[in-house]
Amino acid sequence: MSRLAAAALRRGVAASRDPSSSPLAASALGSARLFSADASGEAAGAGADSQSDPFLKESSEGLAYGRFYSPTGVGNRLEKNMLKTDIIHQLDRCELSLDDVKMDYNMGFTPLGALLRFPSKAVFTTAVRQTSQNRLYKMEAISRDEWDLKQSFDGKTVLLQGVPRNALPEDIERFLCGTNFEPPPFESFLRPGVPERIRVVLVKFRTKTDAMNAFITKNRSFCLNNQVSMRVLQ
Structure with a gap:
């Protein structure tokens, strides 16, 4: 064998033992670097941005809002003692939780309806169908602003009716003795009677448990000389 042929043979054997010198291996390595440094990095960054941006998150969720009420009551009112759980059971195919329901009270704390938040527009459509089937209630669309502005008592506030007009905060505290209430000032006002x-x-x-226990133990008890009725606000 000539010297030139022997040298060429040695170079070929050395190249076959070094995977990185192969054109195919070099191409694969370059692709891996491109994927890890550019493609995957960009995708991870975009995913993180979409999770941290509430606007993008809400857009992907497609939330919808509605008002649930009874057209048969006086002034389109709900039953006075209706609970959030009652509404959730009425709309049992709509994936609602307690946090998705806000009771809509008037100035006298009579429930006029309930504001609802649905996980999607399709679920809102399901709620419309359910309410139209039983004919006792109706559902109409509302804006997110209306939902955001509505206060939720969340079962942690109790309405005391019939408190003597001359009762001081100390008298109300004595009436509530034994319950785990938040200290004064109490919100107080007069309503027609x-x-x-x-x-x-x-x-x-x-x-919520503290509020319900207070209702169970103190409802129809007396503050000074007046019997006081109590109601847990949803």
Whole structure:
């Protein structure tokens, strides 16, 4: 064998033992670097941005909002003692939670309806179908602004009706003795009544359980000489 042929043979053997010198291996390595440094990095960055941006997140979720009410009641009102869970059971195919329901009270704390938040427009359409089937209730679309502006008492506020007009905060605290209420100031106002206006007081509690326990133990008890009725606001 000539010297030139022997040298060429040695170079070929050395190249076959070094994978990185192969054109195919070099191409694969370059592609891997491109994928890890550029493509995957860009995709990860975009995913992180979409998760941190609430606007993008909401757009992907497609939330919808509605108002649930009864057309058969006086002034389109719901039953006074209707609970959030009652509405969720009425719309049992709509994937609602307690946080998706806000009761819509008037100035006298009579429930006129409920504002609902749905996970998608398709679920809102399902709710419209459900309410139209039983004919006891109706559903209409509302804006997100209306939902955001509505206060939710969330089962942690109790309405006291019939508190004596001369009762001081200390008298109300004695009436609530034994319950886990938040300290004064209490929100108090007068509402129309017969033969005279009725004093109403709102008392906040730390948890829903505390509010319900206060209702169970204190409803129809006396503050000074007046019997006080209580109602947990949803």
